[in-house]
Amino acid sequence: GENVEQHPSTLSVQEGDSAVIKCTYSDSASNYFPWYKQELGKRPQLIIDIRSNVGEKKDQRIAVTLNKTAKHFSLHITETQPEDSAVYFCAASSQEGSQGNLIFGKGTKLSVKP
Amino acid sequence: DAGVIQSPRHEVTEMGQEVTLRCKPISGHDYLFWYRQTMMRGLELLIYFNNNVPIDDSGMPEDRFSAKMPNASFSTLKIQPSEPRDSAVYFCASSFSGVGTEAFFGQGTRLTVV
Numbered sequence: 001g002e003n004v005e006q007h008p009s010t011l012s013v014q015e016g017d018s019a020v021i022k023c024t025y026s027d028s029a030s031n032y033f034p035w036y037k038q039e040l041g042k043r044p045q046l047i048i049d050i051r052s053n054v055g056e057k058k059d060q061r062i063a064v065t066l067n068k069t070a071k072h073f074s075l076h077i078t079e080t081q082p083e084d085s086a087v088y089f090c091a092a093s094s095q096e097g098s099q100g101n102l103i104f105g106k107g108t109k110l111s112v113k114p
Numbered sequence: 115d116a117g118v119i120q121s122p123r124h125e126v127t128e129m130g131q132e133v134t135l136r137c138k139p140i141s142g143h144d145y146l147f148w149y150r151q152t153m154m155r156g157l158e159l160l161i162y163f164n165n166n167v168p169i170d171d172s173g174m175p176e177d178r179f180s181a182k183m184p185n186a187s188f189s190t191l192k193i194q195p196s197e198p199r200d201s202a203v204y205f206c207a208s209s210f211s212g213v214g215t216e217a218f219f220g221q222g223t224r225l226t227v228v
């Protein structure tokens with residue numbers, strides 16, 4: 001089955017700096033890659049996603065890149081703010097005609113210092 | 115729609131007791147997922163359903179765990195007998211395969227087995 005590795009497990013940056021989180025996946029059939037943000041004590045919520053027919057997607061300060069050949073994808077947050085502090089999860093799934101299961105990485109705890 | 119609703123929000127039980135967690139997915143969603151979250155193992159997929167049918171239960175840790183979805187608006191995750199190592203936050207999530215693929219999470223049930 002699918003296996004998703006996520007790095008780093010913790011990341012600390014100064015406010016205004018950029019943050020990059022990287023994930024690799026094992027199943028070449030995976031074609032949907034969402035990123036979730038989980039604030040302390042709350043539920044994970046989708047912040048951005050990318051499908052395999054796209055190499056990059058951007059939404060304001062957040063961007064995601066995908067390299068299908070290397071089977072890795074990354075989350076980039078620019079101009080970080082204290083409210084970006086949270087745990088971020090990457091995930092992968094195959095949607096060959098159906099949803100498939102959504103397998104998560106173990107998460108990255110991002111701390112943005114004012 | 116009120117989103118994915120889970121109950122109870124918190125559950126404290128003694129080792130050996132039966133525990134039942136409940137989930138009401140978003141109306142119209144045809145996929146339902148059960149996840150377990152711990153510090154050590156992150157977000158683990160336990161089981162998921164499509165149109166009320168279990169598709170993949172390979173993540174269910176032991177026979178002590180069972181899940182059912184008797185209809186499109188209700189699912190349960192049961193642990194019998196419970197053990198201290200089952201202590202975790204259990205999330206239910208649902209999604210719709212036809213349009214977007216975002217998985218919406220419930221608030222989670224924090225289970226403590228003493």
